[in-house]
Amino acid sequence: MYLMKMREIVEAYLGLTIKNVVVTVPAYFNDSQCQATKDAGVIVDLKVMRIINEPTIAAIAYGLDKKATSVGQKNVLVFDLGGGTFDVSLLTIDGGEIVFVCFYPLLWKTEWMTWFLIFVWLRLCLDIIALVLFYSWFRRETLVQ
Incomplete structure (x- = not known):
């Protein structure tokens, strides 16, 4: 229901039909939760091209995947300070590709x-x-x- 409403809002705003999507998920999502997210996309007739976790998106949005191409392999520490949690992820970027993600959740009460x-x-x-x-x-x- 939520994805269907989001799709309707985006299609109305852009005036286009949306078929292919990239979905971001929290870093602590396991494989079954990612698969459930893909399945939810299929239910509302969306083709989920890729599921990317939040620390990876943060690195891409900041342009670290582009900056690392000339340097070679680079390690990036991402702090996620939101939603009542404090999570730390370590990304390894090699040749512009994020090749490894290590996640450590600090889910405080x-x-x-x-x-x-x-x-x-x-x-x-x-x-x-x-x-x-x-x-x-x-x-x-x-x-x-």
Whole structure:
């Protein structure tokens, strides 16, 4: 139903009939989930040409597949900071082709941003405490002299 509605919206906007599609999936999708995505495309009469995971799309969108052609083999670390997760993927690009993807999910129960803000707040508090201690030590040293 969702894919059918998306197809209708795109066809109305472009004024074209859509038959061939490339689908992006989250990095944590396994083979059966990717196959289910392909099957859903077939149900709504779409030919899924390729399924690409999000870190690979991020590297392609940033143009890293083009930049790596002159360098040879290149490793790229992709941070995916969205949807309540913090995922890390390692891509190997060789001759403009992404040849290897290694994915490590850090699926936290709370937003990663919450943890980041707590870290910054604690760091700021520690800095303020250090400044207060330094100031009191400095005042004592100057008063003694």
